[in-house]
Amino acid sequence: MRKLSVLVIHNEYQQPGGEDVVVRAEVDLLRRAGHRVLQFTPNNATLANCSPLEKAALFVTTTWNRTAYSTIRTLIEKERPDIVHCHNLLPQVSPAAYYACQSAGVPVVQTLHNYRLFCPAGTFFRNGQVCQDCARSLAHAVTRGCYRSSRLATATVAMMLEFHCLRGTWTSSVNAYLALTQFSRNLFVDLGLPDKKIHVKPNFLSHDPRQRSSPGNYALFVGRLSPEKGILEMIQTWLHLPDIPLVVVGDGPLYDDASQMLRRSGSSHIRLLGRMSAGDTQAQMKDARLLIFPSRWYEPFGMVLIEAAASGVPAIAARIGGVPELVIEDKTGLLFDLQKADDLASKVNWAWNHPAEMEAMGSAARQLYLENFTAEKNYESLINVYRSVVRN
Numbered sequence: 001m002r003k004l005s006v007l008v009i010h011n012e013y014q015q016p017g018g019e020d021v022v023v024r025a026e027v028d029l030l031r032r033a034g035h036r037v038l039q040f041t042p043n044n045a046t047l048a049n050c051s052p053l054e055k056a057a058l059f060v061t062t063t064w065n066r067t068a069y070s071t072i073r074t075l076i077e078k079e080r081p082d083i084v085h086c087h088n089l090l091p092q093v094s095p096a097a098y099y100a101c102q103s104a105g106v107p108v109v110q111t112l113h114n115y116r117l118f119c120p121a122g123t124f125f126r127n128g129q130v131c132q133d134c135a136r137s138l139a140h141a142v143t144r145g146c147y148r149s150s151r152l153a154t155a156t157v158a159m160m161l162e163f164h165c166l167r168g169t170w171t172s173s174v175n176a177y178l179a180l181t182q183f184s185r186n187l188f189v190d191l192g193l194p195d196k197k198i199h200v201k202p203n204f205l206s207h208d209p210r211q212r213s214s215p216g217n218y219a220l221f222v223g224r225l226s227p228e229k230g231i232l233e234m235i236q237t238w239l240h241l242p243d244i245p246l247v248v249v250g251d252g253p254l255y256d257d258a259s260q261m262l263r264r265s266g267s268s269h270i271r272l273l274g275r276m277s278a279g280d281t282q283a284q285m286k287d288a289r290l291l292i293f294p295s296r297w298y299e300p301f302g303m304v305l306i307e308a309a310a311s312g313v314p315a316i317a318a319r320i321g322g323v324p325e326l327v328i329e330d331k332t333g334l335l336f337d338l339q340k341a342d343d344l345a346s347k348v349n350w351a352w353n354h355p356a357e358m359e360a361m362g363s364a365a366r367q368l369y370l371e372n373f374t375a376e377k378n379y380e381s382l383i384n385v386y387r388s389v390v391r392n
Contacts, residue, residue, distance in 0.1 A: 005036040010087035014044040063160040065094040072100040098173035107175040107389040120147040120157040125297035175389040180301035181322030204378035211312035212286040218245035220288035225252035230294035293317035309365035332365035
């Protein structure tokens with residue numbers, strides 16, 4: 001079967017994050033399989049050197065970037081890709097990319113890494129809880145300054161969303177969408193994306209870390225220290241679990257708050273290690289007894305849950321969004337209810353006192369990874385979607 005030529009469009013983030021990692025992994029996956037992969041990847045780091053006038057121009061170009069349109073159209077005419085795969089288009093590419101592809105007769109696949117098509121912040125999360133007010137009116141987000149805590153920046157994104165919603169861009173200019181879980185797929189259908197165009201294709205690990213040799217003696221959190229991740233609520237719970245060590249890997253806007261909370265409490269059984277390299281994080285993972293995943297928003301996809309599963313580490317995770325698709329309750333880990341104040345502590349105590357049962361769940365988690373989240377499984381799913389929209 002002929003190998004497809006793929007153009008990948010991704011506006012890289014100023015602060016590199018999980019989405020950038022996923023895009024790179026997918027590009028590498030395609031190239032290893034013998035596909036020709038082209039990339040158009042402007043980086044938001046360049047915005048730091050823009051003049052005030054250039055930054056002001058983003059108010060318009062975020063909705064329709066004529067330069068990006070022309071660049072992509074020229075690139076397609078020159079390279080003749082079979083398909084274009086879009087990821088993040090904000091703010092330097094804009095949905096004009098779809099129309100450049102459409103004018104050249106090249107089908108478009110868009111991965112839904114977050115909820116930005118319907119929420120300027122991309123999270124459906126505000127003031128510590130899930131918020132879908134933008135589904136009724138984007139004015140709510142503008143009034144509250146939900147994107148970057150700025151009303152102007154939020155208005156810029158809201159204008160883009162409203163313009164393309166009215167133009168029918170989301171329904172007519174994308175050939176296929178990739179949702180990361182069945183939950184997010186259902187949510188996007190409820191919000192108005194075409195049911196028949198949305199496929200479920202999860203993220204994956206590029207390399208198998210292999211199963212750990214034995215369980216460790218601490219619980220582990222890995223992730224960004226931000227409100228939607230539930231970091232402060234987790235630490236507050238852990239202050240009442242003095243006999244169970246907790247290691248926290250990651251940094252973010254709540255790092256100082258977490259540090260102050262620990263200093264005030266005088267607790268020594270919780271350690272904040274800050275940001276670590278991928279290799280060191282994996283080492284921490286393999287030495288942990290279990291992973292804690294207290295996320296409070298509709299997490300599009302918990303990569304750390306798959307990393308833990310691949311290492312045979314069971315998880316205790318919040319029962320929210322698509323998490324129950326990644327942690328099978330009482331089989332590959334435990335789920336706790338965010339609405340029940342003591343449920344996390346209860347599940348942690350049970351897990352700590354039942355090491356044999358948790359180790360069996362870790363082995364089952366490893367099997368779940370092998371069946372669903374390897375590079376080989378992901379490649380098969382991705383190519384099936386590509387071929388469903390490419391004209392042969």
